[in-house]
Amino acid sequence: xxxxxxxxxxxxxxxxxxxxxxxxxxxxxxxxxxxxxxxxxxxxxxxxxxxxxxxxxxxxxxxxxxxxxxxxxxxxxxxxxxxxxxxxxxxxxxxxxxxxxxxxxxxxxxxxxxxxxxxxxxxxxxxxxxxxxxxxxxxxxxxxxxxxxxxxxxxxxxxxxxxxxxxxxxxxxxxxxxxxxxxxxxxxxxxxxxxxxxxxxxxxxxxxxxxxxxxxxxxxxxxxxxxxxxxxxxxxxxxxxxxxxxxxxxxxxxxxxxxxxxxxxxxxxxxxxxxxx
Amino acid sequence: xxxxxxxxxxxxxxxxxxxxxxxxxxxxxxxxxxxxxxxxxxxxxxxxxxxxxxxxxxxxxxxxxxxxxxxxxxxxxxxxxxxxxxxxxxxxxxxxxxxxxxxxxxxxxxxxxxxxxxxxxxxxxxxxxxxxxxxxxxxxxxxxxxxxxxxxxxxxxxxxxxxxxxxxxxxxxxxxxxxxxxxxxxxxxxxxxxxxxxxxxxxxxxxxxxxxxxxxxxxxxxxxxxxxxxxxxxxxxxxxxxxxxxxxxxxxxxxxxxxxxxxxxxxxxxxxxxxxx
Numbered sequence: 001x002x003x004x005x006x007x008x009x010x011x012x013x014x015x016x017x018x019x020x021x022x023x024x025x026x027x028x029x030x031x032x033x034x035x036x037x038x039x040x041x042x043x044x045x046x047x048x049x050x051x052x053x054x055x056x057x058x059x060x061x062x063x064x065x066x067x068x069x070x071x072x073x074x075x076x077x078x079x080x081x082x083x084x085x086x087x088x089x090x091x092x093x094x095x096x097x098x099x100x101x102x103x104x105x106x107x108x109x110x111x112x113x114x115x116x117x118x119x120x121x122x123x124x125x126x127x128x129x130x131x132x133x134x135x136x137x138x139x140x141x142x143x144x145x146x147x148x149x150x151x152x153x154x155x156x157x158x159x160x161x162x163x164x165x166x167x168x169x170x171x172x173x174x175x176x177x178x179x180x181x182x183x184x185x186x187x188x189x190x191x192x193x194x195x196x197x198x199x200x201x202x203x204x205x206x207x208x209x210x211x212x213x214x215x216x217x218x219x220x221x222x223x224x225x226x227x228x229x230x231x232x233x234x235x236x237x238x239x240x241x242x243x244x245x246x247x248x249x250x251x252x253x254x255x256x257x258x259x260x261x262x263x264x265x266x267x268x269x270x271x272x273x274x275x276x277x
Numbered sequence: 278x279x280x281x282x283x284x285x286x287x288x289x290x291x292x293x294x295x296x297x298x299x300x301x302x303x304x305x306x307x308x309x310x311x312x313x314x315x316x317x318x319x320x321x322x323x324x325x326x327x328x329x330x331x332x333x334x335x336x337x338x339x340x341x342x343x344x345x346x347x348x349x350x351x352x353x354x355x356x357x358x359x360x361x362x363x364x365x366x367x368x369x370x371x372x373x374x375x376x377x378x379x380x381x382x383x384x385x386x387x388x389x390x391x392x393x394x395x396x397x398x399x400x401x402x403x404x405x406x407x408x409x410x411x412x413x414x415x416x417x418x419x420x421x422x423x424x425x426x427x428x429x430x431x432x433x434x435x436x437x438x439x440x441x442x443x444x445x446x447x448x449x450x451x452x453x454x455x456x457x458x459x460x461x462x463x464x465x466x467x468x469x470x471x472x473x474x475x476x477x478x479x480x481x482x483x484x485x486x487x488x489x490x491x492x493x494x495x496x497x498x499x500x501x502x503x504x505x506x507x508x509x510x511x512x513x514x515x516x517x518x519x520x521x522x523x524x525x526x527x528x529x530x531x532x533x534x535x536x537x538x539x540x541x542x543x544x545x546x547x548x549x550x551x552x553x554x
Binding site for chain 2: 104
């Protein structure tokens with residue numbers, strides 16, 4: 001496994017890779033979710049590149065950039081054991097040198113949900129992913145369904161900007177009690193950890209109602225909101241029952257649907273989602 | 278020579294090209310300036326792709342999109358005679374299908390000069406060029422120095438977004454009397470045609486002053502403005518003596534410098550520039 005930081009070395013490393021190349025973009029502090037993406041890429045591609053970059057431009061001014069968890073040594077030994085070919089871990093100065101001034105923005109899909117709570121977040125995401133795509137030139141790129149809106153936004157960017165890249169969205173990996181894997185779970189202390197399963201439980205309740213025949217979207221939102229409100233450590237930010245492709249809130253469920261939510265558990269902001277239909 | 282419209286056929290055509298691929302992006306209605314770009318690409322690349330697309334998103338609401346000159350048959354026979362391998366002439370619906378919502382923007386460099394007179398113009402330019410780059414995947418891309426700010430903006434985009442593409446900026450091609458070649462010259466009727474040389478003459482006067490030792494940028498701007506004002510058919514929009522890389526207006530000329538201007542000649546908007554140093 002080769003590990004490089006500079007763009008020149010990344011390009012040289014990329015040239016030495018054979019066949020179909022898969023890219024798994026990450027912010028490091030790898031967990032089972034990331035590992036499932038890397039394993040899938042290893043199955044489907046002859047060469048696998050993983051990027052590790054805590055992208056400052058997707059964090060808001062009051063967010064957790066400076067305290068975002070990091071453990072590069074552990075990450076690298078894990079990726080090596082998984083058989084990754086090339087790791088790119090650029091510095092912020094490499095990605096955003098002095099004079100940097102270009103941004104990629106997806107408009108409609110970035111407005112609701114995470115986009116409404118985290119203004120500017122997706123502008124940072126699409127910009128850095130466009131940079132990763134151009135630098136690595138992968139044939140396939142692997143993202144987790146856990147960040148459902150991010151997956152939808154990047155899928156739209158790939159289509160709109162003609163990136164010759166196949167997007168592979170992989171299922172959310174969960175702890176035994178249902179909590180979606182996330183690097184931010186590390187922040188959950190004491191009673192916040194069991195309380196954090198309220199997102200999974202709220203989604204499960206809405207899904208049970210759906211499977212029982214409920215097609216009124218507002219009723220499912222009410223089920224999810226009621227569950228979140230029942231947990232005193234949870235501060236809900238939104239609950240959504242939206243069209244899977246457009247992310248528009250639904251009245252009546254007919255096709256593929258995204259149930260999603262965000263909540264603070266103590267001081268830790270968590271998101272989760274289920275796909276119906 | 279293969280001519281394709283759809284993205285799928287473009288990709289298939291691209292796969293059949295060998296070696297270094299050069300891209301010459303155009304809006305059609307080809308003139309000697311375009312031909313010089315194609316000839317240069319033929320010299321430097323094993324395969325040459327030309328795109329022909331009058332990009333609606335770079336035209337303002339009150340600009341000349343609907344009457345922009347077109348002659349696809351002549352363009353194609355010309356490109357064939359030049360030995361071009363692949364021509365991509367997509368429709369607006371192919372480039373901007375329903376639901377299209379992604380934009381690439383360069384910030385600082387797009388503010389002065391053309392960007393100040395034509396708000397939104399460069400957002401359309403960088404977006405379509407990013408799409409062309411991703412679709413064609415060229416090794417080199419050829420642009421004319423005539424659109425000096427466009428060249429600077431795209432160079433910045435290439436650097437910022439890590440496009441693995443070498444930008445080749447080719448000298449402006451001129452008529453015998455100095456008028457810079459442009460598809461819009463077709464609009465010049467009667468006495469507007471000789472009057473249009475005032476841009477070249479104004480630039481030449483400023484260059485003569487520079488070569489005579491003048492390093493005060495304001496004096497050069499005054500020379501150019503005075504010349505433009507002396508032509509009754511000319512309505513100057515701006516004259517500029519700016520740093521070649523940053524496009525910031527200069528006080529004192531020391532390094533590489535861009536003299537540029539825009540003026541209406543009758544109803545026809547023309548731009549031109551010289552590079553000093």
